[in-house]
Amino acid sequence: MNTDVIIAGAGPVGLFLACELALAQCSVLILEKEAQPDSPLKQLPFGIRGLSSPTITALYHRGMLHQLELHKHMKQPHSIPGQPPKKPAGHFAGITLNYEDIDTSQWPYQLPGAPDFGMMSEMHELETVLTKRAIEMGVQIHRGLPITGFTQHQDGVTVQAGDQTFTTNWLVGCDGSRSVVRKQGGFEFAGTEPEFTGYSCKVVLQDPEKLRPGRNVMPTGMYFQSQPGYLLLQDFDGGAFHSSDKPVTVAYLQTLLRRIAETDVTISSLEVATTWTDRARQATAYRNGRVLLAGDAAHIHSPLGGQGLNLGIGDAMNLGWKLAATIHGTAPAGLLDTYFTERHPIGAKVLDWSRAQVAIMQATPASRALNAIFRDLINTRDGATYFAGRIWGIHNRYDLGDSHPLVGRIVPDFEFEDGTRLGELMQDGKGVLLDFTANSQFKSIAAGYNGRLLHTGKAAIDRLGLSVILVRPDGIVAWAGEPATFQELPEVIFRWFGNIEHEEVPLTGN
CATH class of the missing domain: 3.40.30.120 (Glutaredoxin)
Incomplete structure (x- = not known):
C-alpha cells in the first residue's frame, strides 16, 4: 500500500507533523527505531522543556494545549504582591532574567486572554499527548523499525526498514541529530564543532550539601543541581568525551564533578547518564526532491535555553499544511519551497543564539568580561525584554x-x-x-x-x-x-x- 508520507522518527516533531498531515486528510506512517516510547531520561527533571510562545500557540491552535498538565505551573509575567520581588523567567548563558523586569507592552499584538508566553512541559507528557492524537487521527506508528535505506524516484520513495519495504510519495526525516534520512539523502550539514561535553545524569550523592543548588559557572566548567542528585555538567574539552563513545562511569563522573565543582563531593551510585555537546550544524537545504528534513535532522545545537524542541515544532507547523496542499494538488507554484526560505533563517538565528551563550560561559578572561556586560544588560528593563522576546520566540517573523x-x-x-x-x-x-x-x-x-x-x-x-x-x-x-x-x-x-x-x-x- 502506498502512503502519502512516511516520517522517520516518533519524537515530538515527527508526531506533530504527522498530526498536521492527518488533519489535512493525508495518510501517514511513522517508522521509529526505538521499540518503546519511554526513556529513563524523559522522566527526569532535565526531561522537562520550556515551551516558547510559537509552540504554545501551535498546541493551542490545534486544541491540545489544555491536555498538558505541567504547563499550569508557569503563567504570564506579572508582579505578585507579597511574593519575592524577583521571579525567574529563563536564562541566557546561565544569567537569570526575571519576569518583573520584562516590559510586555513592547509586544503590542499580545491580547488579553492569549496563551502564556512561556510554559514548561515534560517530554514524556508531550509525546504521550501527541501520540494519542496521532493514533486517533489514523496515523500508523511502527516502533522498533528503523529506516536503513531508501531510494528516491520520480513518483515517490521506496523505503527499507529492517526486512520490510514501504512505498510513499514523500519521506520526511524527523529522526534526530544522527538522522539516517539526512545522511543518506545527500544533504550537506554545515556548521561548527563543539567547545564542551555536556552531561545529564541522575546520581545518589553521599554528601549533596557540598554542591550549591542552581546553576554554577566555575573556572573549569559549569554544574547545575536542580535537586539533590539531578545534575547537569559542562566540561570544556572540545567535545572529546562525547565523541569517544566511552561509557559514563561512577568513577569518571565523580572525578569530573569534583574538578568542576571544586569540592570533594562523593557519588555513591549512578542511575542514568547521557552526554551531549554544543556542536552547531544546519542542513544547507531542507528538501531534496521528495525527501525533506525537520527538527534535529535539519539542525543541531546545544540545548542551552531549550530552543531545540521549539525550533522543531515550528518546522512541523510550517511544513505540514504546505506538504499536504502539495499532495492534494492545491498548492500554488513554489509553496513547498517556502518551507526552507522561512524556516532556515529562524534555525540559523537559534544556532547563533546557542553559540553566543557558549562564548560567554568559558573560563577565560575575555568570556568573563563579556559575561559581566551581558549580565548588566539583562538586568535592565529593555535588556530583559529583548532577551525574553528571543527566548520565548516573540520576535520570530517570516519575511513575506x-x-x-x-x-x-x-x-x-x-x-x-x-x-x-x-x-x-x-x-x-x-x-x-x-x-x-x-x-x-x-x-x-x-x-x-x-x-x-x-x-x-x-x-x-x-x-x-x-x-x-x-x-x-x-x-x-x-x-x-x-x-x-x-x-x-x-x-x-x-x-x-x-x-x-x-x-x-x-x-x-x-
Whole structure:
C-alpha cells in the first residue's frame, strides 16, 4: 500500500507533523527505531522543556494545549504582591532574567486572554499527548523499525526498514541529530564543532550539601543541581568525551564533578547518564526532491535555553499544511519551497543564539568580561525584554515581503463579541479570512476555496485598528489591510492558497 508520507522518527516533531498531515486528510506512517516510547531520561527533571510562545500557540491552535498538565505551573509575567520581588523567567548563558523586569507592552499584538508566553512541559507528557492524537487521527506508528535505506524516484520513495519495504510519495526525516534520512539523502550539514561535553545524569550523592543548588559557572566548567542528585555538567574539552563513545562511569563522573565543582563531593551510585555537546550544524537545504528534513535532522545545537524542541515544532507547523496542499494538488507554484526560505533563517538565528551563550560561559578572561556586560544588560528593563522576546520566540517573523508589522507573525488571539476566540477557528487546520468589515464579497471569495479558507465576519472586542487579516493554516498572518488596499487581497490569497475552485466574485472594495 502506498502512503502519502512516511516520517522517520516518533519524537515530538515527527508526531506533530504527522498530526498536521492527518488533519489535512493525508495518510501517514511513522517508522521509529526505538521499540518503546519511554526513556529513563524523559522522566527526569532535565526531561522537562520550556515551551516558547510559537509552540504554545501551535498546541493551542490545534486544541491540545489544555491536555498538558505541567504547563499550569508557569503563567504570564506579572508582579505578585507579597511574593519575592524577583521571579525567574529563563536564562541566557546561565544569567537569570526575571519576569518583573520584562516590559510586555513592547509586544503590542499580545491580547488579553492569549496563551502564556512561556510554559514548561515534560517530554514524556508531550509525546504521550501527541501520540494519542496521532493514533486517533489514523496515523500508523511502527516502533522498533528503523529506516536503513531508501531510494528516491520520480513518483515517490521506496523505503527499507529492517526486512520490510514501504512505498510513499514523500519521506520526511524527523529522526534526530544522527538522522539516517539526512545522511543518506545527500544533504550537506554545515556548521561548527563543539567547545564542551555536556552531561545529564541522575546520581545518589553521599554528601549533596557540598554542591550549591542552581546553576554554577566555575573556572573549569559549569554544574547545575536542580535537586539533590539531578545534575547537569559542562566540561570544556572540545567535545572529546562525547565523541569517544566511552561509557559514563561512577568513577569518571565523580572525578569530573569534583574538578568542576571544586569540592570533594562523593557519588555513591549512578542511575542514568547521557552526554551531549554544543556542536552547531544546519542542513544547507531542507528538501531534496521528495525527501525533506525537520527538527534535529535539519539542525543541531546545544540545548542551552531549550530552543531545540521549539525550533522543531515550528518546522512541523510550517511544513505540514504546505506538504499536504502539495499532495492534494492545491498548492500554488513554489509553496513547498517556502518551507526552507522561512524556516532556515529562524534555525540559523537559534544556532547563533546557542553559540553566543557558549562564548560567554568559558573560563577565560575575555568570556568573563563579556559575561559581566551581558549580565548588566539583562538586568535592565529593555535588556530583559529583548532577551525574553528571543527566548520565548516573540520576535520570530517570516519575511513575506510585506512591511506591515503584523505580516509574517503569529496572528493575535482575537476575542469576538460573542465570547469565542480566533484560536477556536484554527483547530481544523484551515486558513482564515478574518473580516471585521463583514464584507459579503470576502465571504464569497473564501467560499470559492471549497473549505480550505474559512471566512468569519464577527466583530472583535479589540481588533487592533485592523479591518481584514488573512491567516495561513499555520497561524501566520499573510496579509493585513484596510479598505484602500483591499484590491491586493485576491493576489495574496492566490499566493498561499492557489487557484480559486469556484467562480470568483470580483472585489470592488465597497
